[in-house]
Amino acid sequence: MKQQVEKISLWQLYILIICFQIGSAALVGIGNEAKQDAWIAVIIGTLFGIAIMLYYLFLLSKVPGKNLFELFVFCFGKWVGKFLTLLYVIYFFYISARVLRDFCELLVSTIFEVTPLEVISITMMLVIVYIFQHGLEVLGRTSEVFFPYVVAFIVMTGLGIWFSGEFEMSNIQPILGDGFKPVLKALFPTMITFPFGEAITFMVISAYIGTKKNIKKVSAVGVLTSGILLTYGAVIQIATLGVDVKDRANFPLLSASREISLLNFIERVDLIIVFFVMFGIIVKVGIFFYGGLKGLELITNKPYRSMTLPMGSLIAFFTVVISHNFVEHIEEGLVFVPFYLHIPFQFGIPLLLLPFILWKTRKKQKKESSS
Amino acid sequence: MSSFSSLFTRRKNKNRGRISQKEIYDKEGIPKHFDLNLEKNLKSMQELFNQTSDYEEIEIKIGDLKGCVCYLGTTLNKSELNTHVLEPLRAAFKQPKTESHKDIDYVREAFFPAVSYKYGETLHQLVWQMLNGYAIIMLDQHNRALALNIGGTDKRSIEEPSTQTIIRGPKEGFVEDINTNIGLIRKKIKNPRLVFEEFNVGIDSNTQLKIGYMKGIVNEDILSEVRQRISKINASGILDTGNVEEFISDETFTFFPLVFNSERPDSISGNILEGKIAILLDGSPFVLIVPSVFTDFFQSTEDYYQPFFMTSFIRIIRYMSFMITLTFPSLYVAITTYHHELMPTPLLINLQSQREGVPFPAVIEILMMELTFEVLREAGVRMPRAVGQTLSIVGALVIGQAAVEAGLVSNVLVVVVAFSAIASFVSPIYNFSIAARLIRFILIIMAASLGLYGILLLLIIMVIHLVSLRSFGIPYLTPVAPFKMKDQSDIFIRVPIWGDRYRPTYLMTKAPVKTKKSPPPSAPKQDSGGKKENE
């Protein structure tokens, strides 16, 4: 029996989108600028996210079968395309190192007070390298196995807090007390780029879906579902902790889940939450990693599987090196990254692609209609 | 010096009586056809059998034909030999001579009409047949010999299988004789489309292997793959289906079995009806089923004979037990060494008080106890039956208790280890629990170095490994991943039999629908007034 070519199914795509978007966003607080209206910001952000996703898919659908990098080559020619690909490779690798760093910081602040970061980053990258040695479909199937548990735990956290009586819905009020301004502040530039803009990595994956028919619908529903889960998470955080504590908490969902206390026995379950975030992180870092690897594949013309181990170690190394301390890491993430990295890579260049694609495909259509 | 490819003979049932096609191979000292001279042939035979003590010859005379009956006394039933072969021959001795005796066909028709037979043209064939319990009748000046199937030696009677016991359901188990086993399957599936194909495996042992399947249901690609893999079996001797398993698995470097085995005819028959292929080996009561996926190892045939609520519950318990066996000891290590916050306070204080004075770190404690348990378990299996049972149960508890009192381990540890050991027996198939037992040790070590993070990391790696395994091309974790909605009816819960209408889609069978749609069973409708009772 031959091993089949890498293909993931639509259901796996749906799951990957959800795990990806939730990956770090559910854990780190999003929308903090909007205070108690953060959940409104998330809902609006979801709508934007769907639009962004559909735009990316639209670009892809014009030139079927090609992934993002092949699109560059198609539009801009070999050399410019390869150069852009290289930029994106660096971008994707950098972001995967960042996300991994987020997770390492989480573990080290809560559980492993003394363990050095390298241990966590190396072990996580080993797992991710192992996944990609087998191929993308293994990532798809693994997430199929874990997906129900990840979602179930997020939902049960909410229910657990509710049954423990720690929900104070009044914390959500006053709704839109200060108007829409804080909401908008939260959306641009932070929420649009994180987590919704990061869907650009799916432009690399979407080329490898088994059935191409319903990709747009499924992706949109995927973003919608992740938006619902994120809103749910935001509501839980605000209701349980109150705006102020949530703002000041580095990992608000974790702090919220510490409130669960059922039957005097099921208490202190926040560690379990950490581990379900862990899986989301693996998916997220994995997909960015895969994006980078595919780009490298285009540039060097070597199969990406041969590069997993060296690149993996590179990322594990960078995870530790990119920031000296937690504050630097956070500030980079809030100030430097959205403006200088996310906006051009997620929006700038794709927008640039649009006229080129339309032009080139119109030429093709003309050729076809004339022949 | 054994660089010879193994014998590969396939007999087509349509061609009974004629010389079957064979691959001609080299084996030193056997001429392709045997001599017309009887003496020379007999001499060659004796040489071939290396003067073994169970080689027997009886000289006969049919008319004026000289002949010989050769057989291996240990491979056939002597009384049958007497009745079916020697008696008619004695009668033949008294017959007047006629010309027609020159034909061996005539001899056969006249004297052995009721016995199944084959003809042999080469000494190789005759040797093979004698090894299989045939009695050879060689006549002088004939270039064909008659081989009569006399039936085999004593075999074990059909009894309850020792390894896969159930409470409700048929209690027959397979025996070592392959024909009896096939008979047991045929009793369950009375269908001409149930086909058995024969193979020989083992260069030196020449063991008979048969595959069974339902023609018209089974997927032909998988079938040809099975045939291919069997033909590639390259070993000196194949003594049990376990050997076969190692040859035909997609991957050997894995803890998890990729081939299902069972000692029970109903289990095998059920699987054949689903579209899978059974592999039987002469001499082994364990029959293999391919292709098999992860979830197959959590199913017991009893599941289908008991009410479906109960079995759905038990299935879930089985999966949970697997997880418990796997993770319970490592969770204990992780929580007591890294994650004290996770426990409720009274429990923590309790545990602490128990561990007072225990000299070893939790990890060493657990590893010691686990190893002790494994040793006990293995010893319990090997011990003679009279001693074995008492010793293993009592031994485990007593050793545990004694260790606690000696201050070597803590009480709660004995509970943890004992419970996870017992949980490992819930899986109906024995060689699956081995996977859990082995991985458990690795998990304990991971838990000791990285706590819960280490455990989860290893579990993810295990899932990745499982997900990348394939059994005859089918992903091992089907239908969980890739998720097939239709197949969910028999995995974690069991849908009642009248609802279970489809064969598993991942087998890509040719007959995916088992039964037509019919309404579920319900009570007969009564007329108002209960007239029915009076009728």
Add this chain to the structure above:
Amino acid sequence: MTGCWDREELDDISVVTGMAVDPGEEKKYRMTVEAINSAEFGRQSAQGDAPVLTYTLEGDSLSELSHKMNVGLTRKLVFSHTRVLYISEEVAKGGVFGFLDFLERSGQFRNDFSIVITSGYPASEFTKITYPVEKSPSLKLSTQINALTEEWGGNPDVQLYDFITSIISKGINPVAGMISMRGDPEKGQTVENNKDLSPDALVYADGMAVFKNDKMVGRLSLEETRGYLWTKDLRHTSLSIKCNSETADSSEEEFFLDARIIRSKVKLGAKYQNDRPKINVKINGEAKIQGTQCPNDLTKINVFAEHEKLIEKFIKDEITQLIIKVQKEYGVDIFGFGESLNRQDHKKYKEVENKWDKEFAKAELDVKVDIQLLRAGIKNKSFNADIEERNQE
């Protein structure tokens, strides 16, 4: 097995169940920890030794002290199971900001411990009083606080996040329960105390403390604490209400009705009318009669209705008196009317946010109580009635 940086065997740790903060003599704080001696808690290994051990150190920051305790104690301390934080009155009056940040920031402390203010004796003494039913003083107190809050409403079981949120928010001020000791603390520190049927030294609940931001400004008695808890969805409590008929003269013996509140829900509101702040409290609840000393016939509807009104009046009076007392004496909004205003009229709240406590002190109060009296136990008429009748004959 390399890489075991964070490994701590159970043998190497001691669980801390209580922490006490007193003002230090030489340094800023004086901290006492109460650590469990786990051998005493196991059934087989208990030898009658002290179930907990305490140790005191002085220092400038609690976080440093929490790691320094091994100066006197054997094992590493684990704070994740701390149940009670005792703050002495003096420290509370001086402001608790100083060490609350450490508690919130450290991952080890969870949110499920109670904060109590101690009065009468230094906080450290409270960690040493033994009690036979629950060997660890802090566990005993923690269970006790839970039970009291549930059964009668005598302690505002305040936890860390609530406390901190109340400090920061301008619309509410924090509170904390208070505890005192009766008896001889010296005798209470030994295991012998446990052998006494009525222990020599005992820790008991003594009302609550009122804070303005992070400084303690006053205290309320046990009954007033119950009054406060009405504004926090008081779950159960028992009331003794005078039920003599109104025409009786004051020389008669007083008879009381014992009512038990089964559940109650409160709605707090605040609004501005003509630039005057108005605050209102609405209570909804259910009650049942647990005992009565009055001879009224409980099978009659009008008797039930009368009793209902009595209960409602009682509660209304209690709440009104309490809120007025807090308004007049302390002038701090501990109830959360400010937050209600924020929710109902965000703009106005933003205007008065910075002086809300003053606004609160002069706000007009309106209390509405609606109690449903459901049932009267398993008997209907009281045998009091029969005695009364017999007396009259």
